Amino acid sequence: MFDGAELASGGQREVKTTCPYCGVGCGVIATVKANGAVSVRGDADHPANRGRLCSKGSALADTLVPDGRLLHPEIGDRRVSWDEALDEVARRFSNTIAQHGPDSVAFYVSGQLLTEDYYVANKLMKGFIGSANIDTNSRLCMASSVVGHKRGLGADAVPGTYEDFECADLVVLVGSNLAWCHPVLNQRLLAARAERGTRIVVVDPRRTDCVDAADRHLALKAGTDVVLFNGLLAWLDSRGHRDAGFTAAHAEGVEEALAAARADAPDVATVARRCGLDEAEIAAFYAEFAATGRVVTVYSQGVNQSSQGSDTVNTILNVHFLTGRVGRPGCGPFSVTGQPNAMGGREVGGLANQLAAHMGFTAEEVDRVGRFWTAPRMADKPGLKAVDLFRAIEAGTVKAVWIMATNPAVSMPDAGRVRRALERCETVVVSDCIRDTDTGRFAHIRLPAKGWSEKDGTVTNSDRTISRQRAFKAEAGEARADWWIMTQVARRMGFADAFPYESAAAVFREHAALSAFENGGARAFDIGALSGLDDAGYDALAPFPWPWRAGGEPQKRLFGDGRFFTADGRARMLAVTAKPLPRALPDGALLLNSGRLRDQWHTMTRTGLSARLSAHAPEPRLDINPADAAARGLTDGGLARIATAAGEALARVRVTDAQSEGTIFLPMHWTDRFTGACVIGRLIDDEAVDPVSGQPDLKRMPATVEPWRPDWTAFLLARRPVEPAHGGYWARRAVGSGNLGGHLVEMAGMGAIPDLTAWLPCLDPAGAAVEFRDEARGGLRMAWMDGDRLEACLFVAADGRLPPRGWLAGLLEADGLDDGARAGLLAGRAPGAQADEGRIVCACFSVGINRLVGAIRDRRLTSVAEIGAALKAGTNCGSCVPELKEVLRHAHQREVA
Structure with a gap:
């Protein structure tokens, strides 16, 4: 238990508080030194995280800077x-x-x-x-869960507790990228898998990092979850897996729900055809669900952010009601929330249809x-x-x-x-x-x-x-x-x-x-x-x-007595039928899905201040399947234009077979403060909403994609944040360490290189200390100095060849540049042997791809455990472990080749 809110030790204060990111609600201990410096660590006494923090939580101290604060009315x-x-x-x-x-x-x-x-x-x-x-x-993330809970349970109340992740024998993740969006919960699940053999099934069109540790991945067609779970409901009943005692005593609407499920998904062959899955893998999943007594079904935005999200929630509840898998340890449907206080907001009537x-x-x-x-x-x-x-x-x-x-x-x-x-x-x-x-x-x-x-x-x-x-x-x-x-x-x-x-x-x-x-x-x-x-x-x-009623004790698990918060105390099974896609899909269009990245949060007003959190995915990135990319002439690392009926965007391309054919994925985090043309809300219309919850469908927007080939590329490093005025592509992120460093802006455009004065209005080209132009190759290099201190540098190339950014970003942290650094600056080459970290893989310990590959090669590392021992990568929140495995595989494949 907690031993007080604030502890004093050696001239410093320790305050127990709660992380402000996802709905896991991790306990945090903030240590404040006498000079005001702050560090954070996980609170081992908090029941949610038991001392663990994810990459975002671990970097909270990085975000406690005055940059951008609104200080006065x-x-x-x-x-x-x-x-x-x-x-x-x-x-x-x-x-x-x-x-x-x-x-x-x-x-x-x-x-x-x-x-x-x-x-x-x-x-x-x-x-x-x-x-x-x-x-x-919360209307954008949890409203459909609220409806499903109220219709099925009689109240907006998650039945179980995080401990159920650890005592379940089977955990089914539906539309939930737990590894990235709720990493500490994912670590608890992986620990249960290692310690007691908990099996994991992932139901998701994307092969997210959750699949790395899963026993089964059902990569169903987007929007067919209702078909899959209606099929499961009908299959369970037809094979005698109904808990007749529970349904007779504690559930209403059983036969109506079963009739709808049989009509919607009468057999495995129908489910396979409509979901785009193999019959054998569906049958194996159904049999595993039936044979396992303790099952938790965890769902999140892949379920909620849909025009039939409320119905999908109720199909999941139906399966648990039919089999009596609710209210007992290791059993039940489990909605994981996206925000730190989405649940608290619902408790006080934050939604327009609540008191x-x-x-x-x-x-x-x-x-x-x-x-x-x-x-x-x-x-x-x-x-x-x-x-x-x-x-x-x-x-x-x-x-x-x-x-x-x-x-x-x-x-x-x-x-x-x-x-x-x-x-x-x-x-x-x-x-x-x-x-x-x-x-x-x-x-x-x-x-x-x-x-x-x-x-x-x-x-x-x-x-x-x-x-x-x-x-x-x-x-x-x-x-x-x-x-x-x-x-x-x-x-x-x-x-x-x-x-x-x-x-x-x-x-x-x-x-x-x-x-x-x-x-x-x-x-x-x-x-x-x-x-x-x-x-x-x-x-x-x-x-x-909660609840903690007067004269009683806090209650961890609900519905163990079979009593629900409906008028007659019985659970409600709803008759649900799958609906078609909410928007027509034109020929050649792909389905645009949106969601979160591992190290970013909402619109980056907090995480965007941390250089280490920005380094894993430094630019808005479009994930696309190799076949879809080839058909459209897209190349990995190139730029693409994404167009929908609502608007357009530009993003960097990542070709990956983790993305299923016919779909693309674009993160939700970038804003006009961080990019020139990739606000996800401008791509998704507001026409498709759940008719009951009012939650928008953010996962299935028809989109076309084509290459966007710029005539020039550039990057700017500057101490102050910069928003380029030109109308092409740009993306900004923090660089450096702690409160040092500055901002890196990647840029590209069509036509002639624009006038610098209009392009970068916060910089004065006439005040630049040094400049170099390569007229033959269409290149330009400029640096702005304040005495010996570098304020900004700009590199522009017509042929796409630009120097590495890492060592140049390090120059912003220096109090002054010596002659060697000045010469290297405009030459675009680091003086001496300076390693470039490359793209960050492990945000917790700032381990980049170049250092990682070098260590695997030079130290002959063969496992994630060896990487952790050598570099610490993967030893904190574990979110980067799937990527570490992928890097290992590629490194060893190159070695064999």
Whole structure:
């Protein structure tokens, strides 16, 4: 157990907090030295990670820099006091409501908020403004799971705990790249595999790194998960694998669900044909599922981000209900969330179709919440979901929007529409810790929010564990907590009596009390045991799973007694039928899939500050199957133009047989701050959404791909971030170590090399200390100096031949350049023997491909374990292990050849 929030040792402080990245919810110990330097390590006492951190968590200290922070309130581009900014927000929202009604305003919030922030936002909008127009970016990742849970389980409650990964005999990963998106959970699963033989099946069109350790990979056609699981349901029943006792006593809709499954997927041959799989591999999977008593089915965005995501969730639940595999150790469906507090947001009603404490919009629930809040103007119907919300802003029916801790101008589908909407909106308020985001550029009012290291509150992870996030740094500039900002606006709007909060603990107590109010065990979410927690108890609060009802104990696993949170206490099996692709696929088009990379997070406002996290995938990268690449004339490492009905993008090509034929994959992380033309939201339209959850289909957008062959290529190294003004291709990333270094911008374009003054407006070519032009080869090299210190250097080539970047990036870290370094700079050759690390493979220890291959060759390394012993690569989070194996294979193949 935790032994206190803050420990003191040798003149330094240690603060226990929680990682701000994915929904695993790892415990972190931040060590703050007397000089203010911070280091982080995993908390061995935290039940989620037991001391492990992934590459992103391990690099958290790299991101605690002032770069880009929003430090003061602003109206327009004018710095103002908090009083002026808060008064202006309250005035604008109050006036809009008075003129156009409560539904003319909206909040768009985020799983990056703490639960206390979320609670105040939901209370203000739904109880006092009187509209339910508050939605969250969780609509883009977890809304379909919410629907599936509520329809099948009666509540939005994950049945199990992470411990089930370790006591299951079979774990089925469906649409979940656990190895990259939830690496610490993947490590727990791999440990179970090594220690007790847990088998792993991956169901995914892509061969992700999860497949490296899997016993079986079902690379089904995109969007055919319902067929696969309907087939499994019918197959299990036809062969006598129904748990008749469980279904008779605890489930409804069994025969209807089975009839639909039989009609949809009557036999293995039909499933194989529709899913694009071999009959034998489907039959083997079905038989393995049937023969294994303890099965956990883990699913994530590959299931949720679909126009039939809710139905897919219910097909998975149906299989577990039919076989009674729920509520027992090592059994059950398991939704892993994408954000650190997606679950906490759902607990307080962050979605537009929810009220706080897992209540909805029945008359009884509206009355209950209204009485608890003493709300003068209680919303009595669901509000606009994310896609419809931004459409309403574009149409002008929503005239004021407050966006908190998220970047919808990048992450929403049809980002072009979102940008048009924000540009036309009368009032756009943005609360964020970063000043210059794609969304922030549309703000009329900017409010500086605290960052991760400064925030105090709670978050809830994927297995319902609530953990404390504790501040260990003073706030930057005038940054304030989100709950405080909203409380101050609420008071200025005339609601002071209902918003008396002076601490996060006070908000948490009210949240806990509401969860227990007139509950009596009817609602899953109940933390009433903590409604009387004092400030000291809140500060020292240890991680715990909900529910924790007054007089009881925290409950790790739900439904073990066969009681569900439906009106009659019985689980619901739904009749589900697979639907066709939501969009027509023209001849020659491919299906565009989007998702996360191993070392990046959302729109890179945090991870983009870390050089080691940016080095594994330094540019936006299009994954394509070799056959599809050959048919289109694409080459590995070249550039491609991707076009859809919504927009276009440019990306670097990676030809890989991990990508199935007929599909392409493009990461979601790049924004206008980091690239010239690869915002994924601009490629995916908002026409295809789940009809129940409102979650957009982000995985199956028809796209065409063709080579984009530039006339010139270039790169710029600079101490300051640069956004080139030219209209071709560019991608920026951090380089260097710690707080040293700068930024590397890769560039390419068509036609003549553009005028440098317009191209790089932050640099003055006339002030360049040195310049070299190679007229014959169309080359240009320039360097900007401040005395002996290098400020920037530019290399341009018409023939594509550019020098290695690694050693040049190292020059930005030097206090000054000697004569040898100056000569090597313009020559494009390192003085002496300087090794170039190359592309980073292991982000935890910054081990690059060149050093890795050299060590394998020179030290005769033959295994991942030997690589770990020699270079440490693969010994922390383990996310790079599949890639290390691939490098080993290629190195040995070259040696044999």
